[in-house]
Amino acid sequence: MDRNFQRALALTVGRAVKWLMVGIFGLFAGVVMFGESVIQVLAWFKPPH
Template sequence: MDLNAKPADRMAELPEKTRTFLAQLREEDIDTLNAGLKLVVATMTVGRAVKWLIVGILGLFAGVVMFGESLLKILAWFKPPPG
């Protein structure tokens, strides 16, 4: 599709089903679609943030477990041997 063409010429390049759909839209429908697109973008942004939050929490948990095990091993060096 040529983005420098006039809007009417760009519409002619679209599939018939798409042109029919767009021709039936009212002003309120266009506003709803614009709001819906903003909602989808915001949801994707929040989803990325939550994903990295979960990854960070899991990494922190694994790090704390490994640190605890290492600390217990070091403390075991200072205990007298059994017997």
């Protein structure tokens, strides 16, 4: 393989992995925030003690 091709491939894969990790972290944070909001909304419908 050509050295320039290998370098370009490594950079492309590195960028893809970086954005994949950013996306997974963002998805995780979004799910956690959504879950907390659902818990708060459900708490509105519980009778006070």
